[in-house]
Amino acid sequence: MPHGEHRIQARTFRPDPALYAKAQKAVKAVDPKATMNDYMVAFVRWLALETDELPERPTREALDRALAEAT
Numbered sequence: 102m103p104h105g106e107h108r109i110q111a112r113t114f115r116p117d118p119a120l121y122a123k124a125q126k127a128v129k130a131v132d133p134k135a136t137m138n139d140y141m142v143a144f145v146r147w148l149a150l151e152t153d154e155l156p157e158r159p160t161r162e163a164l165d166r167a168l169a170e171a172t
Contacts, residue, residue, distance in 0.1 A: 114141070123168065130159035130167040 116124070121137075128135050143156040159167070 123164075126167040127159050127164050130163040131157050 124140075125137055128137055128140050140156045143152075146152050147155050
C-alpha cells in the first residue's frame, strides 16, 4: 500500500488535549507496547457488543507513577 494510503478511513476524535495525554500514559502503564489505537478499537468493539471484555485499565498507583515520570 503506498505511503499515506490506509485500508481503513480515519475517524475524527477530539478529546481535550490534557485528557488525551493522560490516557496515553494510562495505555503505556498497562502495556508499554500498546497504542491508543489498540485501546480505542477494543473499546469500540465492547461498545458494539462484539465482546464483553473492556480493555484493561491501570491501577491508580501505576497511573500516578506514569504521570509523575512525565513531569
